[in-house]
Amino acid sequence: MPTYRDEVVVLRTHKLGEADRILTLLSRRNGKVxxxxxxxxxxxxxFGARLEPFMVADVQMYKGRTLDIVQQAESLGAYGADIATDYDRYTAASAMSETADRLNEAETTPQQYLLLVGGLRALARGDHAPRSVLDSYLLRVMSLSGWAPSLRECARCGAPGPHDWFVAQLGGIVCSACAPAGSPRVNPETGDLMRALLAGEWDQVDAASHGATAASSGLIAAYAQWHTERGIRSLSHLEAPR
Known part of the structure; x- marks a missing residue:
């Protein structure tokens, strides 16, 4: 069918000619478009304002040979304006959108689409600290993509945890016997926080200390960068958790 409808998140845009734009979209049913x-x-x-980055829309598109053509767009979530007015929200949303773009080169699932929409909604509303929203998104989307980090048992030998070391290349938390020299050490509070971020236990996340929040953010960023291979450039613009 040459014409179809879908729900989409606008990941990024590029100018085309004098009045047009090329859009990269994460859709609910058709993957990345x-x-x-x-x-x-x-x-x-x-409908120009409905197709800005971080906006969620119901669109009708015509199937083209190389690029589809947007024919209609109705707003489902006008998150862009609230996100763009705050630096921390904007950089977190940029990192989330870039990660979604990196992970979904081949295919996507409705769960990945819904996870991104939920994260952008939380950023726009200011429900939680922007970096915590990003960290939770990164852990969850990596898990949905088949790269779930081990956060209790040793990622290498499976020994029951908790353990005190984290190695992104080995898949997460590892025991002292498996940890290479120079591996980052994870204190109990940081390990508990990472598990809470993955599970969406926001009471615990919001109550975490600055030290645990900063440490978990660094480990999660390293894990995401390792598994996306080309890296996530937007992460370099993030400020340290406050």
């Missing part, structure tokens, strides 16, 4: 939105940069455009 690249499409052209004609005339959206004109002030008279009816």
């Amino acid at each position: 690249r499409a052209v939105a004609k005339g959206v940069r004109r002030t008279s455009s009816k």
Whole structure:
């Protein structure tokens, strides 16, 4: 069928000609989609504002040979404006969108789409610290993509935990026998926080100390960077958790 409808998150945009944009979209049912939105940069455009980064929309598109064409767009989540006014929210949302783009080159699932929508909604509302929202998203989306980190048993030998070392290359927490020299050490509070971020236990996440939050963020970023191979450039713009 040449025309189809889907729910999408706008991951990024590029200018095309004088008035058009190329959009990279994460859709609920059709995976990652690249499409052209004609005339959206004109002030008279009816749906240009609905197709900005971090916006969620119900779109109708025409299936093209290389790029699909957006014919209609109705807003489902106008998160972009609230996110763009705050630096921490904006950089966290950028890292989330870039990660979604990296992980879904081949295919995606509705769960990955819903996870990103939920994360952007939480950022726009200010429900939790932006870096915590990002860290939780990274752990969950890596798990959905088949790279769930081991956060209790040793990732290498399976020895029951908890353990005191974290090695991204080996898959997460490891025991002292498996930890290479120079491996980052994980104190109990940091390990508990990482498990809470993965499980979405926000009362525990919000009550965590600055030290545990900063330490977990560094370990989670290293883990995500390792498994996405090309790295997540937006992470370099994030400020340390406050």
